[in-house]
Amino acid sequence: MEYIIEMLNITKKFPGIIANDNITLQLRKGEILALLGENGAGKSTLMSVLFGLYQAEEGIIKVNGKEVKIENAKDANNLSIGMVHQHFKLVHNFTVAENIILGMEDTKYGFVKLDDAINRIIELSERYKLKIDPYAKIENITVGMQQRVEILKMLYRHAEILIFDEPTAVLTPQEIGELIKIMKNLIKEGKSIILITHKLNEIKAVADRCSVLRKGKYIGTVDVKDTSPEQLAEMMVGRKVNFVIEKPELVLGEKILEVKNLTVLGAHSHKPQVKNISFNVRQGEILCIAGIEGNGQTALVEAITGLTTIHEGQILLKGDDITLNSIRNKTLGGIGHIPEDRHKHGLILDYTLAENLILQSYFNPEFQKHGFLKFDAIDNHGRKLIEQFDIRSGQGVKTPARSMSGGNQQKAIVAREFDRNPELMIAVTPTRGLDAGAIEYIHKQLIALRNQGKAVLLISLELDEVLNVSDRIMVIYEGELVAEVDPKTTTENELGLYMSGSKRGVLS
């Protein structure tokens, strides 16, 4: 069998950790190979080695059977390897065409030959069925189209091997369907694809084979059509994963959170981010606010937790008006908050893990005496949470948060917020970027909280999560709640239509 890329026995070490331990990855020409693994399994490191961002200590890379040295991204480009990043690298006030040619503009007398470039872009987009408008500005097009621009960028650079890094994380169900078609077209035209993902149903839908990594080690490669999602998950996590989340009957209690006619204006533009929203969350339920990223979820949560100012409206916690209360007050009053952006809000990256785990409780008598920190107590608390929540870090409680993997950073935040035992847990995309094992764990925790009679407000972009975890779903679109549905009776398609603003439902 002919391989277009072979990475043989790759080993890459970082201080205190072996990120890739003797990993072999072989991509056949014209196939889609999924690269599956939990967070911190070594997927990104392996791809960075292929892309020349890191140099492996051991092992060789072969492209088309010939051994090559890839020392930087340019080498990778010259070998026709292209990467579609998870976070798009586009200039927002440039047009689609300008973004595609950026960095390799053909010029004549110092002027860019944009017309030639646009012709080629149109030709490429027709050939690979990537619908785009070369004259549109990036800031005015949808996320799905931005991703197509990223793909075209690679094709424009004559990439034969495309690496997709978690490509569906930002897409709606409809857009995901589109992308799957695009990937199949690319294969038909002779390209080869490596798909980095931890979503098993996507692997089932598009990939031919799947290579699995776990904790830096190579577990194996399987044919996707002969393997069930359960088997894949077991390979990835190392044990059986329970997909169906069992929830006891809903027992509704008192109203914990009441939001009344909330309006929040943007910080710079005075465009409302949240328009006249009202809802409430009761004890014992998980209310999910579903929506595509950037439809006002951030402002809504920040208004409730106190991070942003409220223009109009009222927020009640257990019947008390907390609209104008300080963040500290709200935290102590029983709000737990797993923030959307773990680097901006959730963690102080240069603090150690132990310090991050006491971020809202350092002033408790448990951790200080007369203003002096009790380091032993802080470390013990850290060790307890590390144990309880299986947070993995190189140097235990002393690990700087910055050097932890994204998944473990998130686990640290989850551990801290759960440990505070709040009445209302506001979880904003709590499983973003996490692996199946960790997602299962966090979902179980959220449901356990609900079963204890606590209230959970879940903001989620992932439809699986929305449908599986919640007791009630509200859909937010452009700052307004546009529908309320029952997860037992709705479908992904229906939700997708509400989320993209194509349909409006009834609010109770």
Added chain:
Amino acid sequence: MMKKLISILKNFILNIPNTLIKPFTKIGFLASLFAIISGILVGFLIMLVVNTPYAGGGLMTIFFGGFNKGLTSIGDVLIYAAPLLLAGLSVGFAFKTGLFNIGVSGQMAFGAFLAIFVGVKWTFLGDFHWIVAVLAAIIGGALWGLIPGLLKALFNVHEVVSTIMMNWIGVYGAFVAYKAAGLVGSTTQNAQKVARSGALPAWGLDSIFNSNTINNGIILAIIAAILIHIILNKTTFGFELKAVGLNKDSAKYAGINSKRNIILSMVIAGALSGLAAATLYLNVTGETYKIETYPIEQGFEGIAVALLAYSGPLPIIASSIFFAWLKVGGDQLSGWGYDPNIIGVIISAIVYFSALGFIFKKVVKKIFKKHFGGEII
């Protein structure tokens, strides 16, 4: 031979006790060392160009000028070091809390004014005279720091702008203030010297170092450094301050009142500057306050001191003594026909090289990997 040297060097680097340089990483320590060596090289090159035959002698003077009169020279180094240490501490402390305090000079100026006022006029205080004068300096500096702190916390005025402004208010305010308070000394440029009871006592350092200018300033400064170290690293207050400095958004998320912390941080930084002024001017035989049109230079040298020490309170003790040592050596450069201001150039060069620390870190990492075959953090 070379191999042996390398292995000695390797052992030295690996055995630098971590506790000694804790706020640094080892590589940070090495980067600072490189900055120092490169800076001195720049000074040497200038001396070579200016007057080649004496360059070697000049270099030796820079290195050993701080020792040549034995303990007395070391005493001189410590006299220079005290205000530098405190100025560096002021900058470093503010920096750890996310603020860039360029206003040390102005804070020193107002602290100096109150200290000199008390030191000259309030002779009735007897044994407590110098203590009250020191407190006056601290209060003056703190007030001068409070204003930019308030402006930042309440109106979001950037502290770099407001502290620079406060520096010049300090400079020109002094013209009016010293005249109005009747504190102008023998010439119109000099402030009066304080009374002997208002001057800092020597606490026995005079006999140790055989010097009649030394006082307890260096002891006060080291105590301040240890205190700041404790505040920053051991207390909940320091936990909050550093949290605000490292990530304002997470600090807000955690419910920390960043406005209060910004104000307190500037007040403490100002108080340290005020104490710096006390160690500089509360004497009868040493430095005199000059009522002139430029800000106090030690205020700016504090930035260099803090930068070289990566703002760590304990490393600042070392870096301030190092700069003071260079200055003492530099004062003797005129013996070789060089302008003592070469030291200023060397200090500036060191600051530049420290600011380029990331390049050094890269170089050091590469060298270390090549010769010693290991990673260094």
